[in-house]
Amino acid sequence: MDFPYSRLRRWPDVEADNLQAHDATDLLLVERALALGIDGREIVVIGDEYGAITLALTSAGFDGVRVHQDLATGRRALERNAEELGLAGFSSHELDATLLDGARLVLLQLPKALAELEETADAAARWAAPDVVLVAGGRVKHMTIAQNEVLGRSFAEVQAQRAERKSRLVVASAPRPVPSEPPFPVVAQHDGLTLVAHGGAFAGAKLDIGTRVLLEVLGLDGSRLSMGAHTRAESMPEAADPADPCGVVNGGEPSPGPIAVDLGCGTGALAASYALAHPHARVIATDRSAAAVASARATTAANGVGDQVTVMHDDAGSELADASANIVLLNPPFHLGSSVHTGAATRLFEAAARILRPGGELFTVYNSSLGYRAELTRLVGPTEQVHRSPKFTVTRSIRR
Known part of the structure; x- marks a missing residue:
């Protein structure tokens, strides 16, 4: 053939x-x-x-x-x-x-x-x-x-x-004969947060270390973002190009509250944590992995925020409207399959720049050795380092 x-x-x-x-x-x-x-x-x-x-x-x-x-x-x-x-x-x-x-x-x-x-x-x-x-x-x-x-x-x-x-x-x-229940999804508890994971979801039911750093830096285990991002988001005007059902997908009605996007959501830890800390916000969790999407939907349901979070199987937020989000949370991958390649992160930075409204904020966690700050400044807007350790860096970028 x-x-x-x-x-x-x-x-x-x-x-x-x-x-x-x-x-x-x-x-x-x-x-x-x-x-x-x-x-x-x-x-x-x-x-x-x-x-x-x-x-x-x-x-x-x-x-x-x-x-x-x-x-x-x-x-x-x-x-x-x-x-x-x-x-x-x-x-x-x-x-x-x-x-x-x-x-x-x-x-x-x-x-x-x-x-x-x-x-x-x-x-x-x-x-x-x-x-x-x-x-x-x-x-x-x-x-x-x-x-x-x-x-x-x-x-x-x-x-x-x-x-x-x-x-x-x-x-x-x-x-072989199969057990009465499939082995997945699995469930684990993390300091009050329930994570549910299918086999193909990155990090499984564990809390990914980079995600953990971002949660700690942003204070998402408390009542508000430690840097006041939620307060700033609430003061922003409504999305100019609203949409489905959270006001960010083309063709729907506007959302009455601030909109946060967990871009590349994995099992939904960031989305669920943000929703728990900010009950008046609308949250979009999007991932290109079907296993991650199924996991995130189960995670948000298990934490009682399934009605507040919309989970989408999508490529780099391509179905989200331009200038529709107040906040983007991002823990980007640096592998494409078995190849080390930073192109996946670059596509997500570009996506964040597109879906964020002027003045909107992107919070990113990444391996400190990758040095993404200059690229984030170029693609999104002014970027400051808010946390750094030998292993991880967290930055805040303001959409210009």
């Missing part, structure tokens, strides 16, 4: 010379599926970052392939690449029974987190056909014996294949 992998793009994800929209693992998974010859309606693809696996199969004539992608960027890239290549024959799903019901072959790009792998393997054993075969693949340098052990909790037979092109496949079959 001669599929034009080189025509695939990562857009709207970060694109750079050292970042591709496919790898050798994609090719190995496609080759295995072609060799098995299973009907497309019985094939599920999970973790297909930009559509390389799904579109190669549909191009080869497999119809009815079901796909789950955690990232909103991946979902948009798949749609865009399918349109560019004139391909169809697949459907997108969340990680649930509709994705896996009756599946006999599951193709999986191994996730970075063992917890995400555990949730995925359990889902396949729980909802797929009794004779399902799960074929997981990854780059050899990122694979571990622990991944086999996790697969072994849900499948009786786990066999690693010979490495090819610096990638390797692991074949899991004979699903």
